[in-house]
Amino acid sequence: MAEATVTAAPVILSVRDLDVKFNLRGRVLSAIRGISLDLYQGESLAIVGESGSGKSVFTKTFMGLLDQNGEIAGGQILYNGQDLAAFKTEKQWRAIRGKEIAMVLQDPMTSLNPLKTVGSQIGEAIAIHQGLRGSALRDKVLECLSDVGIPDPESRRKQYPHEFSGGMRQRVVIAIAVACRPKILICDEPTTALDVTIQAQILDLLKNLKKKYDLTTIYITHDLGVVANVADRIAVMYAGDIVEIGSCEEVFYTPKHPYTWALLSSLPQLGIKGQELYSIQGAPPNLFTEVKGDAFAPRNPHALKIDFVERPPYFEVSPTHKARTWLLDPRAPQVEPPEHIRDLQKEGVRRYGK
Amino acid sequence: MGNENREVLLSVRDMVVDFGSRRDPFRAVDHVSFDVYKGETFGLVGESGSGKTTIGRAIIRINPISGGEVLYRGERISGKISREKDREVTRKIQMIFQDPMASLNERAKVDYIISEGLYNVQKDLTEAQRRERVERALTAVGLLPEFASRFPHEFSGGQRQRIGIARALIMGPEFIIADEPISALDVSIRAQVLNLLARLQKERDLTYLFVAHDLSVMRFITDRIAVIHKGVIVELSETEKLFAHPLHPYTRALLSAIPLPDPIREREKKLEVYDPGCHDYTVDKPEWVEIEPEHFVRGNRAELEEYRRKLAE
Numbered sequence: 001m002a003e004a005t006v007t008a009a010p011v012i013l014s015v016r017d018l019d020v021k022f023n024l025r026g027r028v029l030s031a032i033r034g035i036s037l038d039l040y041q042g043e044s045l046a047i048v049g050e051s052g053s054g055k056s057v058f059t060k061t062f063m064g065l066l067d068q069n070g071e072i073a074g075g076q077i078l079y080n081g082q083d084l085a086a087f088k089t090e091k092q093w094r095a096i097r098g099k100e101i102a103m104v105l106q107d108p109m110t111s112l113n114p115l116k117t118v119g120s121q122i123g124e125a126i127a128i129h130q131g132l133r134g135s136a137l138r139d140k141v142l143e144c145l146s147d148v149g150i151p152d153p154e155s156r157r158k159q160y161p162h163e164f165s166g167g168m169r170q171r172v173v174i175a176i177a178v179a180c181r182p183k184i185l186i187c188d189e190p191t192t193a194l195d196v197t198i199q200a201q202i203l204d205l206l207k208n209l210k211k212k213y214d215l216t217t218i219y220i221t222h223d224l225g226v227v228a229n230v231a232d233r234i235a236v237m238y239a240g241d242i243v244e245i246g247s248c249e250e251v252f253y254t255p256k257h258p259y260t261w262a263l264l265s266s267l268p269q270l271g272i273k274g275q276e277l278y279s280i281q282g283a284p285p286n287l288f289t290e291v292k293g294d295a296f297a298p299r300n301p302h303a304l305k306i307d308f309v310e311r312p313p314y315f316e317v318s319p320t321h322k323a324r325t326w327l328l329d330p331r332a333p334q335v336e337p338p339e340h341i342r343d344l345q346k347e348g349v350r351r352y353g354k
Numbered sequence: 355m356g357n358e359n360r361e362v363l364l365s366v367r368d369m370v371v372d373f374g375s376r377r378d379p380f381r382a383v384d385h386v387s388f389d390v391y392k393g394e395t396f397g398l399v400g401e402s403g404s405g406k407t408t409i410g411r412a413i414i415r416i417n418p419i420s421g422g423e424v425l426y427r428g429e430r431i432s433g434k435i436s437r438e439k440d441r442e443v444t445r446k447i448q449m450i451f452q453d454p455m456a457s458l459n460e461r462a463k464v465d466y467i468i469s470e471g472l473y474n475v476q477k478d479l480t481e482a483q484r485r486e487r488v489e490r491a492l493t494a495v496g497l498l499p500e501f502a503s504r505f506p507h508e509f510s511g512g513q514r515q516r517i518g519i520a521r522a523l524i525m526g527p528e529f530i531i532a533d534e535p536i537s538a539l540d541v542s543i544r545a546q547v548l549n550l551l552a553r554l555q556k557e558r559d560l561t562y563l564f565v566a567h568d569l570s571v572m573r574f575i576t577d578r579i580a581v582i583h584k585g586v587i588v589e590l591s592e593t594e595k596l597f598a599h600p601l602h603p604y605t606r607a608l609l610s611a612i613p614l615p616d617p618i619r620e621r622e623k624k625l626e627v628y629d630p631g632c633h634d635y636t637v638d639k640p641e642w643v644e645i646e647p648e649h650f651v652r653g654n655r656a657e658l659e660e661y662r663r664k665l666a667e
Contacts, residue, residue, distance in 0.1 A: 195567045196401075196608065200611040200613070201625075224541070226613045228615055228621075229614075262542070266541055266544070269613075276552070
């Protein structure tokens, strides 16, 4: 199944011990705290976490899009034999951005230029990277538009973004991102600003494009609910660190980290009417100060003493599934996940046979 | 629960809202009628452009209505009403807005934002009384009273939405229109705001009109749901009945779009796409029919026949 293809595929991008720091008015914020991650060719990885968990910052480092006050303080990002973390000039990045790694941003209302026609915005990327001009460029633009399911591309390409609905605009943004046939497509909350019905259509479109152009995709989202359909693997981020990573089935049916439990539990889809929805107590840690132990410990009702002292290592649950929590240590007491997580698990066992 | 002994708090009768010039009007709300009972949470679901927000705004009289009327406790509150009535309605019906990043005045302190309504309606309050009210409203939504002296930009999205809720609460409302109050928030914060709204409802005997596009949230919080498409209500039902037997194709499309947090079921799920062209209303005109107790649907004779068959299964 999906797992087998994932592990057998070659690694396309490899992140090693990445540290990212921001300088804010003389204070230093550690946004990413030592992440290592292998991205496999052709897979679709979802990165899930709350606002401020560093999920966007993490993927921005792949494209050299960190804000001025941010810097990669350590680690490597290996792509195609190059270390992206060591890139210094815009010129180096230009060979990667758009051509090798492209990005779809969250809000289609703000990520397009309102003063240029949709056609010229798509054409811009193609002209720069592929050097097409004139009618060849026009044909390519039309192809891109029909690729993303925009009807009547001939007249649509001459229109401005305000003449498109939210869902159609997001299709345009996707068309721009895949225009140069990148190897990796990063989708940063691609559907958060959209209606549920449109959201389903956009996710479908992304899935089809991935198949058609053999893309490796990374989805960034705060909503675990939306990734069940699109992700092969899921990485859960908290306070600048990946706390759990596994195949889609593993993370949904046998989650191990209390933070993953909490994220799943707070989904209204799993809530029981008349009862309080589960909500995570407290606030994420202040990343200006050094985090001691497990970053989630202060909000974790199952926290152990050691959680406040020492940072847990990754414990391997299966060859594809690992989690950073002391609960998996053989010496730790048995802690049962919350009730509806167990229900989900039973459902998974019944249908997935594991 | 029998409806006979439930009190109708708000009643929308044949509401029409037109935008644009008289020569070229756009009908956003097309003869919509529904009742909201006291103490319940009534949901209004539809996609962008369906007119759901417009209905909410028309009820609190931000948008003028072009036809029909709105009754509150049996009295008309739409169109021209007396000044006392106007003041009373302003106090009794409050609104919570969608985007907490855009709905707070960035240049005013929280203290002023929350008490702005009081300045308008209850001018006889002393400064000390006003302060106390602000403090109570802040505490009620789970914020600290000392936040009153801060500016909105110092708060996170969830906290800002709480400020928006406090601003509605301070007026002592009976009826709150919540326009997508959680769609701009993170999933984990959503749960907190939903719990807060549920708690306040219990404590203060509030009635909610909850406007949203996401049926998964609606199932959790509402008692009854109306599904609206292009300004027309196509189905209205008790929440559980709607989820058990969704009849109208548009409702089914909305339901099938809910993302399931379960990879296997999600992959097996078939997405239904609604095509308004599937109705043939040229000869056989659609009617609004109570197809099972407390479950209304819009359809023509052939469609209703089909719906009845489905229900019988």
